Amino acid sequence: MRHRLIVPTAAAACLLLAVPASAADATPGAPGIGDSYYPGYGNGGYDVSHYDLRLKYQPATDRLEGTATVLATATQDLSRFNLDFALDVSEVLVGGRKAAFAAKGDHELEITPAAPLASGRPFTVVVRYGGTPSAVKVGGFTSWLRTRDGGVAANEPEAAWWWFPSNDHPLDKATYDVSVAVPDGTQAISNGRLVSTTSRLGWTRYSWRSGKPQATYLATLAVGRFDITTDTTENGLPVLNAYSKNLGAGAGAAKASVERSAEVADWLSGVFGPYPFDALGGYVPDVPTSYALETQTRPFYSPRQFASGSNVSVVVHELAHQWYGDSVSLKDWRDIWVNEGFARYAQWLWSEKEGEGTAQELADYTYAQHPAEDAFWTVKPGDPGPDNQFHAAVYDRGAIALQALRNTVGDDDFFTILRKWPTDRAYGKWSVRDFEVFAEKVSGKPLGELFDTWLFTASKPGAPAARAAGIGADADADADADAGDGAGVTVARPKSWKAIHATDTVHGRAGR
Numbered sequence: 421m422r423h424r425l426i427v428p429t430a431a432a433a434c435l436l437l438a439v440p441a442s443a444a445d446a447t448p449g450a451p452g453i454g455d456s457y458y459p460g461y462g463n464g465g466y467d468v469s470h471y472d473l474r475l476k477y478q479p480a481t482d483r484l485e486g487t488a489t490v491l492a493t494a495t496q497d498l499s500r501f502n503l504d505f506a507l508d509v510s511e512v513l514v515g516g517r518k519a520a521f522a523a524k525g526d527h528e529l530e531i532t533p534a535a536p537l538a539s540g541r542p543f544t545v546v547v548r549y550g551g552t553p554s555a556v557k558v559g560g561f562t563s564w565l566r567t568r569d570g571g572v573a574a575n576e577p578e579a580a581w582w583w584f585p586s587n588d589h590p591l592d593k594a595t596y597d598v599s600v601a602v603p604d605g606t607q608a609i610s611n612g613r614l615v616s617t618t619s620r621l622g623w624t625r626y627s628w629r630s631g632k633p634q635a636t637y638l639a640t641l642a643v644g645r646f647d648i649t650t651d652t653t654e655n656g657l658p659v660l661n662a663y664s665k666n667l668g669a670g671a672g673a674a675k676a677s678v679e680r681s682a683e684v685a686d687w688l689s690g691v692f693g694p695y696p697f698d699a700l701g702g703y704v705p706d707v708p709t710s711y712a713l714e715t716q717t718r719p720f721y722s723p724r725q726f727a728s729g730s731n732v733s734v735v736v737h738e739l740a741h742q743w744y745g746d747s748v749s750l751k752d753w754r755d756i757w758v759n760e761g762f763a764r765y766a767q768w769l770w771s772e773k774e775g776e777g778t779a780q781e782l783a784d785y786t787y788a789q790h791p792a793e794d795a796f797w798t799v800k801p802g803d804p805g806p807d808n809q810f811h812a813a814v815y816d817r818g819a820i821a822l823q824a825l826r827n828t829v830g831d832d833d834f835f836t837i838l839r840k841w842p843t844d845r846a847y848g849k850w851s852v853r854d855f856e857v858f859a860e861k862v863s864g865k866p867l868g869e870l871f872d873t874w875l876f877t878a879s880k881p882g883a884p885a886a887r888a889a890g891i892g893a894d895a896d897a898d899a900d901a902d903a904g905d906g907a908g909v910t911v912a913r914p915k916s917w918k919a920i921h922a923t924d925t926v927h928g929r930a931g932r
């Protein structure tokens with residue numbers, strides 16, 4: 421196959437006759453974008469449209485170096501601005517002119533351009549950098565997972581700091597070209613489509629393109645020795661999966677799961693509407709972690725997800741995120757339910773389709789499983805707090821909330837909501853409350869009390885509220901006689917329970 425070199429068009433920036441900002445009016449951009457859980461993440465004063473990363477990585481030494489070209493537009497008159505980054509920087513240019521720069525805190529790169537940047541004006545930042553990402557600790561950890569034959573960047577919410585400078589928050593999504601040179605015989609896996617591979621003087625360069633908006637934590641890079649499989653979906657989407665050559669006896673189970681990505685995505689398209697991206701796949705690197713992550717178009721799976729055998733449920737979870745989490749993403753990390761509640765509910769729907777337990781049975785069982793005094797109920801999925809962002813309650817209670825919504829509005833409206841939200845809002849950013857308003861609009865029903873009960877109350881919804889939402893209703897005729905919270909009620913365990921909960925470590929943070 422012949423590959424064509426595709427040069428990104430940066431012409432737009434040159435055509436604008438910008439009025440220079442006056443030095444007196446220009447002010448520094450904020451060092452954080454304003455997230456309620458992570459005030460220092462992301463930055464203010466500009467919006468990125470594209471990242472072009474041209475890198476080189478040596479697995480033997482874990483040395484990563486290269487150049488990032490960031491296309492952005494100022495949203496205020498800027499005297500100075502920050503990027504989030506933790507590796508060593510050797511040079512920064514803004515608009516082709518050398519800029520002053522300084523590392524601030526543990527993940528801020530403060531850049532002072534030679535002249536202020538006018539609000540509304542596009543500008544280009546070039547950052548030359550290098551480092552050993554596994555050795556760079558921020559807050560005591562690194563998200564760069566070192567493997568026997570390379571390294572991997574995949575974590576949430578912190579991942580980008582160790583491999584490219586960025587406006588590191590989902591509020592600022594952008595397109596990407598990621599081109600990485602690695603020693604011949606080694607592969608570099610990233611998001612989107614593989615545009616070209618070229619070899620020269622012992623190095624092979626892999627160039628990837630993500631043409632739809634992508635959050636920084638959903639950008640991924642994996643270098644190592646992989647077995648790569650490719651295919652095309654019925655709709656003509658290119659599928660590319662990659663499996664570390666070091667998976668050993670677990671390779672079969674990993675492949676038997678991830679090779680079903682195209683089938684799962686086709687099924688999810690029937691539930692959530694058209695697949696939002698132009699490529700598909702998954703990768704399983706040789707990492708010691710246990711989590712999986714919905715890195716855009718190409719989810720990351722730790723081998724441990726398949727340690728007890730194949731698990732298609734985790735593939736369903738990560739691919740469901742392509743609609744809920746990736747295409748439609750959160751405004752603030754507080755809104756994590758918009759990602760996780762739906763990805764877990766997709767696992768329940770898959771179980772229902774496979775005849776291994778309906779979503780209703782899974783909701784009833786989950787509700788009955790946790791007695792009122794269980795700390796599970798103290799976590800509010802709609803605002804869990806940074807320490808509980810990936811708590812089981814965000815997933816399980818979050819999915820019960822969706823079953824409660826389904827029972828309240830009926831299947832027709834519920835599945836219209838599930839499909840319309842990611843279709844109408846593709847590539848946008850939304851909050852839990854935005855979803856509530858949307859569901860009210862589609863169903864014509866007031867849903868405030870329902871959302872408050874299931875997502876925003878730090879205690880177990882009692883039997884009357886559960887009955888009203890159709891949760892635990894079939895549990896037992898004696899439910900009325902019990903403590904009123906479903907405790908002591910016997911509900912049969914759905915067959916899919918084990919596979920779904922084998923994915924409970926789907927998100928986690930590396931190295932801490």
Ligand SMILES: [Zn+2]
Binds near residue numbers: 714737741759760763
């Ligand atoms: Zn998830």
